[in-house]
Amino acid sequence: MGETTLKVILWILPWLLLISGIGYGLYQSDGDIEHFMIGNLPTILQKFSKIKISKDDFGLKKIDIAGKSIVAQFYFDSPFPFPVKIKDILIQGEGKKSNVEFEIELEKEVMIQPHENSTLTLRGNLPLNLEKEEIELKKAKIIMEILGITIEIREGRGAR
Amino acid sequence: MSETIEVSEKQGDSKGERKINVVGLFTGILTILVPFLGAWWELRIGEAFFFSLNPFNPEVILFGEKTMIPVIYWLGFSFRILIVLSGGLLILGSISSKWWSRHLVKFGSSKLIWVVAGTFISILLLNLGIPGFELPFKIPLSGVSTEVLKLENARITFQIYSRFTETFWIATFTSVLGVYVRLKSK
Numbered sequence: 129m130g131e132t133t134l135k136v137i138l139w140i141l142p143w144l145l146l147i148s149g150i151g152y153g154l155y156q157s158d159g160d161i162e163h164f165m166i167g168n169l170p171t172i173l174q175k176f177s178k179i180k181i182s183k184d185d186f187g188l189k190k191i192d193i194a195g196k197s198i199v200a201q202f203y204f205d206s207p208f209p210f211p212v213k214i215k216d217i218l219i220q221g222e223g224k225k226s227n228v229e230f231e232i233e234l235e236k237e238v239m240i241q242p243h244e245n246s247t248l249t250l251r252g253n254l255p256l257n258l259e260k261e262e263i264e265l266k267k268a269k270i271i272m273e274i275l276g277i278t279i280e281i282r283e284g285r286g287a288r
Numbered sequence: 289m290s291e292t293i294e295v296s297e298k299q300g301d302s303k304g305e306r307k308i309n310v311v312g313l314f315t316g317i318l319t320i321l322v323p324f325l326g327a328w329w330e331l332r333i334g335e336a337f338f339f340s341l342n343p344f345n346p347e348v349i350l351f352g353e354k355t356m357i358p359v360i361y362w363l364g365f366s367f368r369i370l371i372v373l374s375g376g377l378l379i380l381g382s383i384s385s386k387w388w389s390r391h392l393v394k395f396g397s398s399k400l401i402w403v404v405a406g407t408f409i410s411i412l413l414l415n416l417g418i419p420g421f422e423l424p425f426k427i428p429l430s431g432v433s434t435e436v437l438k439l440e441n442a443r444i445t446f447q448i449y450s451r452f453t454e455t456f457w458i459a460t461f462t463s464v465l466g467v468y469v470r471l472k473s474k
Contacts, residue, residue, distance in 0.1 A: 134388055138395045142370050149366025153358050167357035172350055210352060275351065276334025277446040 179207050189247060193254065200232055202248045206240045213273040214238045217250055220268075220284075223261040230254050230263070312382030312393055312469045318462040319375030319400055323368040328456040329411050331427065332449040342455075343407050344368040367403060374399040378469070393473045397466035404463040407456075 157164040217234040232252030267284035327340040340347040378396025425435040
C-alpha cells in the first residue's frame with residue numbers, strides 16, 4: 129500500500145464511520161426518517177400538552193365561621209402527572225356593605241401526589257362586624273412548586 | 289519532558305531501532321478513555337429539564353422522562369468509534385517507526401480537538417442564544433442563575449444550573465496534547 133492510498137483511506141475513514149453510523153441507525157428505525165430525527169420527543173410533549181387545569185379542579189368545599197375565626201376548605205384535583213407542592217394560598221375579601229377587609233391563608237404547605245385529590249385548609253380572622261354580613265372575595269394568590277419551578281398566580285381586582 | 293524513548297529491538301537478523309513517542313502514546317490512551325468518561329457539560333432547569341451534554345451520548349430528561357432521538361444517538365455512537373479508533377491509531381503510530389507511523393499519528397492526534405471545539409461552540413451558542421430560537425431567559429455557561437418570567441397574572445421563578453464537568457477538562461487537555469503531538473510529528 130502506498131502513502132497516497134493510506135492518506136486517502138485516513139481521509140475517508142471518519143466520513144465512512146459517520147455515514148455508516150447514521151445509515152445503521154436509520155435501518156434500526158425501519159427507515160422511518162421522522163422517528164429517526166425526532167424520536168420520542170413528540171410523545172413526551174404531547175403527554176404534557178394534554179394537561180389542562182379546569183375550573184372544576186379547584187373549588188370551595190366548606191366554609192366555617194365561628195366567632196372571629198374563619199376556616200375554608202378547598203378541594204384540588206391535581207391534573208398533573210408529577211407531584212405539586214402548594215406553598216401558599218392567600219385569599220382576600222371584604223364585607224359588601226362595610227368594605228371591611230379580611231384574609232384567609234393556607235395553614236401549611238401541602239404536597240399533592242400525581243392526580244391525587246386533596247383538601248386545602250385556609251384559616252383567617254374576621255373582624256367582628258363581618259360575622260353576619262355578606263362577604264365578597266376580591267383577590268387570590270396561589271404559589272405552587274412543580275418540579276423545582278415556582279409558579280405564582282394572582283387573580284382578582286387589583287391583583288398584581 | 290522527554291518525548292521519545294529509544295528502544296533497541298531485534299528484527300529478524302538485523303538490529304533495528306524503534307522510537308516510542310511517549311506523549312503520543314499517553315495522548316492515545318487518554319483519547320480512547322475520553323468517550324467513556326461521561327457528560328462534558330450539564331444543564332438543569334429546576335427539576336423539569338436536565339441536559340447532559342456528552343458528544344458521544346447526550347441525554348435529555350424532560351419532566352422526568354428520558355428522550356431518545358435516534359439521529360443524535362447514532363451520531364454520538366459514530367463519534368465514539370471514530371475517537372476510539374483515532375486513539376488506537378495514535379498509539380500504533382507512536383510505538384512504531386514505519387513509513388506510515390507519521391500518518392497514523394497525524395490522524396489520531398487531530399480528531400478530538402474538533403469534537404471539543406464543536407461541543408464548546410454548541411455550549412456557547414446555548415449561552416449566547418441561537419438566532420431565531422431565542423429563549424426568554426439566559427443559560428449560564430457555568431454557575432447558577434435565578435430567572436423570573438412575568439406573564440399577565442403569573443410569575444414563574446426557577447433556577448438554572450450549569451457546569452462543565454471534569455471530563456470536559458480532561459478532553460480539552462487531551463486534545464491540546466493531540467495538537468502538540470501533531471505539530472511535533474511534522
